[in-house]
Amino acid sequence: MKLVAITSCPTGIAHTYMAAEALEQAGRAAGHEVDVETQGAAGSAPFDPAVVAAADGVIFAADLEVRDKERFAGKPFVDVGVKRAVADAPGVVAAAVAAVEVARRGAAAPAPAGAASAAAGAAPATGSASRPGPATRVRQWLMTGVSYMIPFVAAGGILIALAFMLGGYEIALDRGDQSAGAYFTGLFAEGFDTGSREQWAGLLLVVGQAAFGFLVPVLAGFIAFGVADRPGIAPGFVGGALAVTVGAGFLGGLAAGFLGGFLALGLARLEVPGAVRGVMPVVVIPLIATAVTGAVMLVVLGRPLKRLMDQLTSGLNSLSGSGIVLLGVVLGAMMAADLGGPINKVAYTFATTGLATAAAASGSPVELKVMAAVMAAGMTPPLGIALATFVRRRLFTEAEQQNGKAAVLLGAFFISEGAIPFAAAAPLRIIPAAVLGSGVTGGLVMAFGNALRAPHGGLVVLGLVSRPLLYLLAVVVGAVVTALAVVVLKSLHREPAARDTAAADAGSTRAAVSA
Numbered sequence: 001m002k003l004v005a006i007t008s009c010p011t012g013i014a015h016t017y018m019a020a021e022a023l024e025q026a027g028r029a030a031g032h033e034v035d036v037e038t039q040g041a042a043g044s045a046p047f048d049p050a051v052v053a054a055a056d057g058v059i060f061a062a063d064l065e066v067r068d069k070e071r072f073a074g075k076p077f078v079d080v081g082v083k084r085a086v087a088d089a090p091g092v093v094a095a096a097v098a099a100v101e102v103a104r105r106g107a108a109a110p111a112p113a114g115a116a117s118a119a120a121g122a123a124p125a126t127g128s129a130s131r132p133g134p135a136t137r138v139r140q141w142l143m144t145g146v147s148y149m150i151p152f153v154a155a156g157g158i159l160i161a162l163a164f165m166l167g168g169y170e171i172a173l174d175r176g177d178q179s180a181g182a183y184f185t186g187l188f189a190e191g192f193d194t195g196s197r198e199q200w201a202g203l204l205l206v207v208g209q210a211a212f213g214f215l216v217p218v219l220a221g222f223i224a225f226g227v228a229d230r231p232g233i234a235p236g237f238v239g240g241a242l243a244v245t246v247g248a249g250f251l252g253g254l255a256a257g258f259l260g261g262f263l264a265l266g267l268a269r270l271e272v273p274g275a276v277r278g279v280m281p282v283v284v285i286p287l288i289a290t291a292v293t294g295a296v297m298l299v300v301l302g303r304p305l306k307r308l309m310d311q312l313t314s315g316l317n318s319l320s321g322s323g324i325v326l327l328g329v330v331l332g333a334m335m336a337a338d339l340g341g342p343i344n345k346v347a348y349t350f351a352t353t354g355l356a357t358a359a360a361a362s363g364s365p366v367e368l369k370v371m372a373a374v375m376a377a378g379m380t381p382p383l384g385i386a387l388a389t390f391v392r393r394r395l396f397t398e399a400e401q402q403n404g405k406a407a408v409l410l411g412a413f414f415i416s417e418g419a420i421p422f423a424a425a426a427p428l429r430i431i432p433a434a435v436l437g438s439g440v441t442g443g444l445v446m447a448f449g450n451a452l453r454a455p456h457g458g459l460v461v462l463g464l465v466s467r468p469l470l471y472l473l474a475v476v477v478g479a480v481v482t483a484l485a486v487v488v489l490k491s492l493h494r495e496p497a498a499r500d501t502a503a504a505d506a507g508s509t510r511a512a513v514s515a
Contacts (some may be wrong), residue, residue, distance in 0.1 A: 001032045003096050004047060005059035006066050007082055008039040010143040010150075010345050014410070014417035015082045019061045022089035030093055032057070038497050039067055047071070057100040059092060061085035064144045065226040077105040081136070083341050086417075087424045124255040139342060145219040145227035145257055146349050152214050153352050153455045159208030161453035161464040167201025181206050215353075216253035217241045223257025227467035228264035229280050235260030235289035239297050246302035250353040255301050256293060263289040265339045316354070324366065331370065332377030332442020332478075336434035339381060340417045347374055352455045368451035372465060375414050376450075376475050377442040377459055381434035382411030382418030383475065384482025388490075391483065395490045400425070411479075414458035422486075429489040437482025444474035 005023050011013035027034030033057075037047050038061070044421045046068065058077035060066055060086070061406040076099040078092060085092050163171055175183040184202035193199050217240035224236025239260045243252025267285045276284070334347035351374040355368030389396050389404030396404065401423045410418025424432040448470040454461040 001056040001097055001098060002054055003027060003032055003034045003057050003059060003093070003100075003356045004052060004055040004072075005034055005036045005085075006039060006062055007036060007085060008062040008064045008066065009082045009340070010063055010147045013413045015063075015086060015340055018417060019082045019085035019089070020419065022086055023059060023061065023093065026089035026093045030090065030097075032093065032097065034093065034268075039064070054158060057095045057096045057103075059085070063091065063140060064147055064347060065140055076100050083338070083420075085139070086420055095193075131412075134365050141223050141226035141258070141261070142254070143345065143484040145221075145223035145253075146345070146352075148222040148487065149215055149219045150167060150352065150455065152211050152218055153355060154457075156208045156215070156456045157355055158461065158464065159204045159211065163201045163204035163208060164453070165464070166204065171198070171205055173200045181209050195377065201507030213244075216244050218249055220253040220257035220260065223254065224261035224264065227258065227261025228268060231264040231268050231285045231289070232261040234286040235264055235293040237291050239293040242294055242302070246298065246306055247309070248297070248302055248305035251309050251403040252297065252305045256297055259301075260289055261291040263292055301472055316370075324369070326444045327370070328373040328377075328442035328444075328446030329439045331374055332380075332445075333439040335374060335377040335416060335442070336419075336438035337431070338380045339419050339423055339431075339434065344378070344416060349379070355453065355455055365451075368453060369446055369449065371455060372452035372471065373445040375441040375452060375456070375458065376445045376471060377438040377478070378397070378416045379411050379414050379475055380438045380441045380478040380482055381416055382407035384437045384479040385419050385422050385430065385486055386411065387479055387483035388486040392487045392490075395487065412459045414456055426490070430486060433485030435483050436485050437478040437480075440481050441474050441478030445471065446476060448456075449476060450474070 005027070007016050007019040009019075009145055016038050017040060017042055020038050035047065035051055044067070049071075052071050052075075053074060055072075058072045058075050059210045060077060060079040061068075061082045062079075064080050076096075078095045078099055080092055080095075101111050175182060178186075180202070183200070184206050187199070187202070188206075192203070197295050200429025217237045220240025220243065221237035223231050224232030224239075225233075236257050240253045243249065243256050246252065248255070264285050267289060268281070270280075272280060331351070334343050337343040351367075351371045355371045386407040387405040389401050389407075393401055400422060403418075405423075407418040413425070419430065420432060423434070448467055450471045451466045452461070452464060454464045462468050462471070
């Protein structure tokens with residue numbers, strides 16, 4: 001059979017491409033041809049229409065809303081999360097083949113459920129994986145917004161951190177009745193002094209703050225886009241901008257995104273006369289959905305959400321001592337609980353949204369410590385498991401030993417998914433060890449008071465971490481704890497065949513020594 005597949009994950013970095021490779025290999029092993037379109041952080045190269053037309057079935061291995069899903073209307077499909085494609089690619093391919101066979105026997109193949117096109121209640125073809133439930137759909141919409149927000153966080157956070165490195169924290173202080181951004185913008189209008197270190201720092205600060213200014217609107221706009229496709233963009237972005245205006249922060253962005261998206265989706269599904277249908281997506285839907293979303297944010301939701309946001313920020317900043325260390329342990333454990341899955345993404349989103357509100361502040365607010373703890377904890381699992389493959393090679397297969405070498409690089413760049421091949425093979429041994437090590441790392445980072453203004457990069461952004469040597473120590477300690485736990489758990493639960501082989505090897509060695 002000829003199958004086409006779409007893979008995507010919230011960050012668009014690791015799972016997207018790991019799933020693509022796994023599906024291609026599983027297809028070849030089963031005698032099928034699988035072509036994959038990766039909708040990742042590097043963009044995507046859409047399928048040639050001829051490839052789609054020739055396909056027998058479709059695999060959606062995505063945690064985000066698939067772009068241009070209507071291309072596959074009428075073809076049998078399976079719809080699974082990207083992590084399942086990484087962990088069980090042969091099973092996903094087999095499910096797609098089964099769905100095609102059912103369709104060939106005469107069962108109707110439904111159109112994939114697009115946000116503003118196909119009916120939301122459409123079910124998968126008989127024999128395919130069950131259609132995502134409401135909770136999964138909400139998570140997909142939320143992760144769509146987060147995935148588009150992350151590049152703004154990355155660019156803005158690193159630029160502001162570089163500005164502080166050049167000009168110190170005082171670079172962000174107000175000048176009289178002017179904010180630092182307004183001061184430098186006016187200064188640059190008169191001319192830029194290329195020999196001034198302060199002006200270079202001010203330039204980085206202004207650009208970084210501009211990037212951060214888009215965070216909440218982009219989050220809201222693309223949540224709405226995930227819900228309602230293009231008709232949701234205008235109300236989502238406007239609602240997100242108004243959330244910033246009233247001080248509702250990312251909570252306001254979440255509310256505006258879902259509100260604008262569902263309003264646009266509801267309007268798109270209205271039965272209207274043919275003469276009006278043409279102007280609905282261009283004029284009517286954006287006009288009504290934007291006006292209603294804006295009014296609700298300003299009059300109804302703005303103030304309550306601002307109060308809630310202020311209370312959350314105050315509670316977080318009041319943490320100290322054992323409380324903040326415990327927060328680091330919990331966030332660290334969450335980063336390793338499913339290695340890039342929903343729990344991991346909750347912790348990461350919590351860190352990045354906090355970073356968005358605190359990266360331009362002087363000193364080390366708690367939000368910056370949270371970001372440091374989350375990144376260090378995310379680096380720990382692949383590094384710790386890789387260490388275990390080096391110190392006790394006989395506990396791992398040849399393939400796992402090779403994966404251990406790759407995991408070093410992945411871990412160094414804060415790609416937790418480098419531990420997935422090991423966790424997929426032995427989840428009850430690897431996951432507890434990873435959770436233990438990452439929890440230790442997260443707690444140590446909080447105890448050491450490390451702060452970080454960059455949302456990604458791993459060791460590449462080590463220069464942006466406060467107290468970098470202590471930060472490295474926290475990662476090393478967590479990796480060692482993970483490695484020790486992996487070795488102990490795998491030694492206690494070795495397969496019988498492995499024990500027999502090890503015993504035979506030991507016996508041969510003793511015989512050789514005696515001889």
